[in-house]
Amino acid sequence: MNRKLTFALYIMTFCIVSTLFGINAKAAPQLDVNVQTGLEDIQKAGKALPVTFDITNNGSDFNGTVSINAAFDVVGGNAITQKLTLKTGESKKVHFLLDEYAEAEGDNRLTIYEGDSKSGKKLSYTGNGEVPSSKLDEGQLAVFSLDFPKKKVDPIKSAVADDEQMVYKNLEGFEAPTDSKAYDAISLMMVQSDVLKTWSEEQQQALVGWLYAGGTLYIEGDHFVPKKIEQYKPLKIAKETKKISNQEANKLFRTEQLKFDLTLNNNALTEKAKTVIGDKETTLIAKKMIGKGAIVQSSFQSVQNNQEVVTEIMNKVFDQIAMQDETMYGNSFSQLGDGTKAFPAFHFSIATLSAIIFLYILIIGPLLYFVLKRKDKREYAWWIIPIGAALTAITIFAISSKGRLTQSKAQLSSIVQITDHQADAYFTQSVLTNTSDDLKIEAPKSVYMTQMKNFSKVTEVGKTAVLEEGKENNTLNILDTRYWGVTSIAGKYSDASFGKMDIQIGIQKGVLKGTIKNNLAQDLHDVEIWSGYKKYKVGNIKKGETVKVNQKVKEQFLAKALAKPSDDLFKPSEKEELSKYQKETIKQAALNNLISGDQPIVAGWSDEEIIPLRYDGLKVAQSNQNLIIQDFDQELKIDGxxxxxxxxxxxxxxxxxxxxxxxxxxxxxxxxxxxxxxxxxxxxxxxxxxxxxxxxxxxxxxxxxxxxxxxxxxxxxxxxxxxxxxxxxxxxxxxxxxxxxxxxxxxxxxxxxxxxxxxxxxxxxxxxxx
Missing domain, CATH: 2.60.120 (Jelly Rolls)
Known part of the structure; x- marks a missing residue:
């Protein structure tokens, strides 16, 4: 009887446990993932990549974290995480924007955790959560046209058909993004009629941001553009039209293929605009820079029936985009990082060291000789001498560490490039920590920051750094930092309210003369004018101050700032020499990678804090070396x-x-x-x-x-x-x-x-x- 009862209880227990496990299994979140990447399926290596995961929960309620690896350029990367909650049957889209996404090697898949990414349970899911490889390499150009009719699309397709460096798409009913970075892989956008009028203000603002960052917009005639870029149209077009003969048009296009006359609107170049195709009397296509990008405008509607002219337009205008499209930021960050990673060595002056040793000998000698001998305790010498030596060594170490025991040290180097619209800062920062815990760095969402480290696989970047995206601020977590180890980050920051210098400088009769007014919020020191390989010293300019420049020079014209070839600089350990080395690395990074165009530069230094970075729970003494650069149009006056x-x-x-x-x-x-x-x-x-x-x-x-x-x-x-x-x-x-x-x-x-x-x-x- 007891055996039967025991067996029955066993069966009941087994059934109850099995039922509970079945309920738990059934109640677990069951997630299905679908991934979409790029803008209209355009994904380009080294450019920002928008990634959207469509996640559906077919199980119990889910509360956790989603994570994706984001390798940045060639200098480093981190995982990016977002919190996610999903009720049973609910679907949500999770958006990531991978800045200057470098794929390297290795699969990059979405990871989902129940809880947080550090201690939570990793969940499996169905569907596709893998970010595909880029379809375009860094040298290729992506060209979009919006709502072009077939008679305009076909000649453009033919013009780029044999060009492996260009990919063209005509988009109909395009849903424009509201984040300018989503356009990053697009080199050129062509618009006609008033298609941009239907865009929301947020969509128009994103287009403006893309232009300032380096995009090119091609518009036909006098069609609508957002108000913020209306002033940057290269042509002022009148309603009146005129005809030019096919012979004259062939001369302007430098072709012999045009067989008919060309009708165009009367027009005039706006300030700082340049003729791309045409001459002084007749401008067919003009271009005007807007930030790092440009607006290209034609004075005629497309020559739809002549393939040679369309091809000539592509060659003359759009090939120029390749130079604007190339980014050298990775090299810039590497050079900046070389400077910030070098910290002053433990330094102790010979005089101070000699004084401490002299005091040690002075105290130990009399103590041993007089006190111990008088007390008849000379056997104490065996522990007094080593303890005294240890205390002396600790004193020397504590003084030479210069506060490293009580706080971390940070060095920041940045290049702040001022344009008409905003200031763009490229920075690296290295921290010499006095802790071995996770390092947390917080910044507004407008600041992009990532860990600097060499990776061979994208899948490895999240093992040492995680970026937590918040509503207003992001937090970069550098995991498991070493005590007195150097941790480096790189990043970018744009500020539309930074200000601009007023520069009125030129060369007249062998004299470099004019004025520079500092309208920035920072005092500038060691200001120079960079022209060609030469650097003319100006001095210090306080905020709000205007200084006069008057120097004899051998040149007759100012030129684009150029970088001299330089071998690798020797990294010194002395503080004074180290500061000079760091400044030189910043100058070289600016000249080699960031300065473009054909204009001279005004460059000055600021030691103030410009990049808004904060450390969570860590006391940090930070030094800043910010190089602020702004190009300018020289005052030209020809005398003799x-x-x-x-x-x-x-x-x-x-x-x-x-x-x-x-x-x-x-x-x-x-x-x-x-x-x-x-x-x-x-x-x-x-x-x-x-x-x-x-x-x-x-x-x-x-x-x-x-x-x-x-x-x-x-x-x-x-x-x-x-x-x-x-x-x-x-x-x-x-x-x-x-x-x-x-x-x-x-x-x-x-x-x-x-x-x-x-x-x-x-x-x-x-x-x-x-």
Whole structure:
């Protein structure tokens, strides 16, 4: 009987436990995931990547965390987490924006935790939670058009069909994003009619942010653009129209394929705009910079029936985007990080060290000799001497550590680049911690920050750093920092209220003169004017102060700031030398990677806190070295004879074959030009008074070889002329080779090239005011 009862109880217990386990299993969250990446399926390496996970819960209520790895450029990364709650049967979209997403190697999948990401239980899910690989590499350009009819789409498709570097899509009913970073992979957007009028204010503002960050917008005629960029239209277009003959149009387009006359609206260039296709009397397409981006505007509706003209537009306008599209931020962060990671060594002066040792000997000697001998306790010497030595060593260590025992040390280096719209700061910060716990850094959502570390796989970045996204602030958690270990982060920050300097500087009769007014909230010290390889010292400028500049110089024109080739700098340990080293690394990072355009620079230093970073539960003594740079239009006044040296001319290159590669930006090491045909342009300084000049000579020097041939373009005769000598000097009709907007054009042909390196051609112009 007892056996039967025991067996029955066993069966009942088994059934109850099985039922409970079944209930628990059934009650667990059952999650299904679907992933969408990119903008209209455009995903590009090294650009911000919008990622959306559509998550559905088919089980019990879920309360936990979702996490995705985000590798940043080539310098580091972290996991990004968000809190998520889902009721039974509920679906939610979780949005991540991976800034300058670098894939490296390794699968990148969404991870879901019940609870938090550090101690919570990892859950499995069904569906697809993997971020796919990029479809475009860093050199390719993504072009969008919005609601173009087929008769406009087909010529554009044909123009880019053989160009592996360009991807084109025409979007109909496009749902525009409200975050400017979502556009990051898009190089060019083409709009017609008033399609942007239907966008909400948030969508229009996102478009504006994309332009300021480096995007290019192409608009036909005088169509609608958001109010905030209306002032940046390159053309003021009238309602009146005019016709130009096909011969004149062919001359402007430099083609012979146009068989009909062209109708365009009367127009005028706005301030700082440049003609891309046209001459002084007739502008067909113009361009104007807006922040780091540009607006390109035509004075006519698309020439829909002529493929050659559409292709010419693509070559002349859109190939320029490649230079704007390239980002060098990873190199910049690496150089900045080299400076911040180097902390002053434990330093102790010889005099102080000698004084402490002398006191030790003075105290230990008499103590041993007089006190112990008188007390007859000389056996105590065996422990007094080592303890005294230990205390002396501890004293030396405590003094030499200079507060490292009581607080952490932080060094921040940043480059703050001021544009018309805002200031963009690129920074690295290294912390020498006096703790071995997790390091928590908090910043507003407008600050992007990530851990600096070398990773080979995306899946590894979340093992050492996690970014928790909040409503107003984000917190970067650096996991398991070492005691007295150096931890580094990199980041970007934009501030539309930063302010701008008022710079009125130029060279007149061998004198660099003018004024600089500091309208910033920071005092500036060691201010310089950077022109070419030269740096002219200005001094200190307090906030609100205006200083006058008056220096004799040998140059006649200011030029684009250039970086001299420099070997790796030696990292010193002395504090004074270390500060100089850190400043030099910041200068090199700015010159090599961030300064673009054809203008000189005003650069100054600020030691104040600019990047709003806060440490949670950690006492930190921070030093700041902020390099603030702003380019400017020089005041140009031609008095008497002048010489325009090569470095005062801004070069540009356009591939005419669609398959070539050229890099002419690093002038110090020569040009890198692959096989192919190219058009090279040299632009005179901005606002150069071409009409008020009488030219004396044009000197062009290069080395013709069997693989390298060049021609110069004659604007009057609309043809190229061969350059067959090592040095060509033209003294007659020089104006025929200079366009009305101050450009010279050359044709370069490279054949059977084994080494793409070629010596940079040298160009010099001489003239005088009329």
């Amino acid at each position: 004879p002048f010489t325009v040296q090569d470095q005062s001319l801004q070069p540009g290159i356009t591939d005419l074959t669609g398959s070539g590669y050229a890099d002419i930006m690093d002038e110090s090491y020569g040009w890198m030009v692959d096989e192919g045909r190219y058009e090279i342009s040299y632009a005179l300084p901005t606002k150069f008074p071409v009409d008020d000049v009488k030219w004396a000579s044009l000197q062009f020097r290069y080395t013709p070889t069997s693989t390298t041939k060049m021609k110069v373009y004659n604007f009057k005769d609309s043809k190229y002329e061969k350059l067959e000598k090592k040095q060509t000097v033209i003294t007659k009709n020089i104006e025929n080779y200079i366009s009305q907007n101050g450009s010279l054009l050359f044709h370069l042909e490279r054949n059977s090239v084994d080494d793409p390196t070629m010596r940079k051609p040298m160009l010099q112009l001489k003239g005088a005011s009329k």
